[in-house]
Amino acid sequence: MTIKIRDVVNNDATLISRRAWSDDHIYELEKKGIFAKTWLFLGHESQVRKPGDFVQAFMCETPIILSRGEDNEVHAMVNSCTHRGLPVCRSDKGNTKRFICPYHNWSYKIDGELAVIPQEKTMKCKSDKSQLGLKKVPRVESWRGLIFGCFDEYVEPLEDHLGNMKFYLGAFLDRFPNGIEFVGSPQRWVIDANWKVPMENQLGDVNHGPYLHAAVVPQEAADEINEFGYSVVPGKGHGATFRLMPEDAPVDNVAWGMETITGILGGEEVQNYLREIQASAEERVGPVRARMKGLAYGVYPNLSFLWSNAGFKVSHPRGPGKVEYWSWSIVPADAPEHLKKVLRNNHASFFGPGGILEQEDSEAWMQQYLGSKIDFADDRPYYYGLGLGLEKPHPDLPGMVDNTANEHYARAFYLRWRDALLAVEDEA
Amino acid sequence: MNNYNSAVTPELQLSIEQFYYREARLLDGRQYQTWLGLVDPAISYSMPGRGNPMVNNREHGNEAMISVERELEGLDSDGLPIRDEGFLVLSLRVERSFKMNAWAETPPARTRRIVGNIEITDVTGEQFFVLSNFHLFYARPGVPDSFYAGQRRDVLVRDGDHYKILKREIVMDMANANVPTLGLFL
Ligand code: FES
Numbered sequence: 001m002t003i004k005i006r007d008v009v010n011n012d013a014t015l016i017s018r019r020a021w022s023d024d025h026i027y028e029l030e031k032k033g034i035f036a037k038t039w040l041f042l043g044h045e046s047q048v049r050k051p052g053d054f055v056q057a058f059m060c061e062t063p064i065i066l067s068r069g070e071d072n073e074v075h076a077m078v079n080s081c082t083h084r085g086l087p088v089c090r091s092d093k094g095n096t097k098r099f100i101c102p103y104h105n106w107s108y109k110i111d112g113e114l115a116v117i118p119q120e121k122t123m124k125c126k127s128d129k130s131q132l133g134l135k136k137v138p139r140v141e142s143w144r145g146l147i148f149g150c151f152d153e154y155v156e157p158l159e160d161h162l163g164n165m166k167f168y169l170g171a172f173l174d175r176f177p178n179g180i181e182f183v184g185s186p187q188r189w190v191i192d193a194n195w196k197v198p199m200e201n202q203l204g205d206v207n208h209g210p211y212l213h214a215a216v217v218p219q220e221a222a223d224e225i226n227e228f229g230y231s232v233v234p235g236k237g238h239g240a241t242f243r244l245m246p247e248d249a250p251v252d253n254v255a256w257g258m259e260t261i262t263g264i265l266g267g268e269e270v271q272n273y274l275r276e277i278q279a280s281a282e283e284r285v286g287p288v289r290a291r292m293k294g295l296a297y298g299v300y301p302n303l304s305f306l307w308s309n310a311g312f313k314v315s316h317p318r319g320p321g322k323v324e325y326w327s328w329s330i331v332p333a334d335a336p337e338h339l340k341k342v343l344r345n346n347h348a349s350f351f352g353p354g355g356i357l358e359q360e361d362s363e364a365w366m367q368q369y370l371g372s373k374i375d376f377a378d379d380r381p382y383y384y385g386l387g388l389g390l391e392k393p394h395p396d397l398p399g400m401v402d403n404t405a406n407e408h409y410a411r412a413f414y415l416r417w418r419d420a421l422l423a424v425e426d427e428a
Numbered sequence: 429m430n431n432y433n434s435a436v437t438p439e440l441q442l443s444i445e446q447f448y449y450r451e452a453r454l455l456d457g458r459q460y461q462t463w464l465g466l467v468d469p470a471i472s473y474s475m476p477g478r479g480n481p482m483v484n485n486r487e488h489g490n491e492a493m494i495s496v497e498r499e500l501e502g503l504d505s506d507g508l509p510i511r512d513e514g515f516l517v518l519s520l521r522v523e524r525s526f527k528m529n530a531w532a533e534t535p536p537a538r539t540r541r542i543v544g545n546i547e548i549t550d551v552t553g554e555q556f557f558v559l560s561n562f563h564l565f566y567a568r569p570g571v572p573d574s575f576y577a578g579q580r581r582d583v584l585v586r587d588g589d590h591y592k593i594l595k596r597e598i599v600m601d602m603a604n605a606n607v608p609t610l611g612l613f614l
């Protein structure tokens with residue numbers, strides 16, 4: 001029997017059925033209710049600087065090309081030939097004038113328009129090429145260099161979708177005089193887990209840190225989070241966690257990057273560079289956000305961000321039980337090249353497939369999927385009630401705020417998720 | 429690179445092969461602390477990212493067109509290596525392995541590796557440039573078994589009767605990281 005969404009998440013999202021992470025029907029509803037209708041992260045403007053530049057992306061399981069057209073605009077289109085459906089682009093990234101389909105060599109311009117059907121040469125009738133371009137992603141917008149696309153052309157503007165999350169993302173992105181850039185190709189990690197689990201982890205699950213990561217995370221780090229940590233639900237299913245350091249905290253205790261191995265071992269030059277950024281951060285982000293030392297963020301539905309181990313991550317679903325988890329390292333855009341080569345390592349070695357920390361997470365995610373698939377335990381849904389009702393507004397921080405043990409971030413996520421699925425549940 | 433380097437005597441080849449066999453036995457036996465003794469404190473230990481770049485038309489017809497090198501995002505590239513570690517991070521990984529809460533390896537993974545195609549490509553003074561390949565079987569409870577394949581590009585230095593690893597670059601042969609972790613000692 002088909003499961004009903006109202007039986008999956010209860011009204012305050014304190015109880016969630018195991019099926020949320022393992023059921024095929026729910027996964028199909030997620031495609032219809034979420035991935036077809038919500039802004040999804042595609043890439044960063046630093047990846048497509050010049051006309052002809054492109055990178056690959058995904059929207060759920062659908063392959064996407066993100067490119068910069070001859071018109072200097074950013075375009076996103078489905079990487080699937082209109083003739084017989086083959087992907088027309090096989091490289092992760094590059095610069096090109098044309099995407100040429102391998103099967104019959106239809107060729108497409110960088111913005112997805114169909115340029116040439118070679119078979120036409122030998123035929124009298126001409127097809128209407130204007131109708132045969134690659135399927136465009138109807139809405140593409142960017143904020144602070146982060147490019148999103150949406151398959152619903154009537155979706156709210158991207159900035160409305162981000163809402164209060166802009167305050168928290170901006171604390172990082174605006175901290176650097178020229179913003180950030182993405183480094184290299186994403187690390188693509190295929191994990192036997194549901195896509196929402198890595199997402200939930202970065203969205204606000206700071207509380208697992210001192211336990212799951214006790215082998216690596218020092219006690220002082222956990223103490224600092226206990227003392228200065230916040231978990232914020234900015235609205236719309238997003239989440240942000242960070243430490244708000246005291247006004248008299250020494251620069252080295254606040255500055256981005258100082259607490260990672262890269263900062264610690266980087267030597268004077270790296271450290272002085274990080275101190276300089278912090279010294280002028282207030283001019284760019286104001287006094288409150290200058291004191292912010294982030295932990296992890298989540299942008300509904302499947303984008304995550306790590307502050308210190310600087311990375312953006314997207315959780316691409318591959319069925320209820322598999323995720324392709326992409327990680328990019330990021331660096332300040334105006335850092336000297338030789339420092340970028342040092343700072344890019346903030347992410348790798350600790351996170352991503354080779355990460356000493358994230359290997360524990362990926363294990364937890366795989367095991368959570370297995371636990372979500374078992375039989376005979378449906379009367380034991382997962383408990384998401386920690387801290388229920390303790391979150392409050394805060395004079396300086398938009399959204400609802402509490403310490404990092406409150407699971408309100410997950411409740412907010414799953415309430416939006418529930419609404420999205422309820423809205424499509426009865427569509428035949 | 430000469431096909432036959434006269435500095436590579438059968439004795440040298442044998443002693444370097446013996447070094448790699450011993451290393452493999454230590455790693456599969458989870459004797460990571462002992463293994464760390466084979467690592468030079470100045471080690472550079474890295475694993476390049478591996479992308480799918482565009483084919484360059486101008487290289488059409490040349491071996492360079494489809495070379496492995498152009499797929500790698502290594503230490504010298506502007507891309508993103510999967511790992512870029514020194515002695516300290518390796519020590520941290522070793523330390524982690526012997527804590528009660530290294531959950532990804534509790535119970536520990538069972539690994540078995542075959543190291544082969546050991547080719548000494550150059551000898552300068554006390555440094556030995558060695559390529560080798562590995563296949564590794566990886567199993568841990570509750571998750572499917574995994575298979576790893578890759579190439580090591582090492583620089584060894586002589587250390588008395590033995591060698592130490594001064595540099596190791598691990599080129600993995602995978603498109604996506606379709607394994608539980610690339611954080612192993614490879
Ligand atoms: S499938 Fe693309 S040209 Fe025929």
Ligand SMILES: [Fe+2]
Nearest residue numbers: 208209213361
């Ligand atoms: Fe974690």
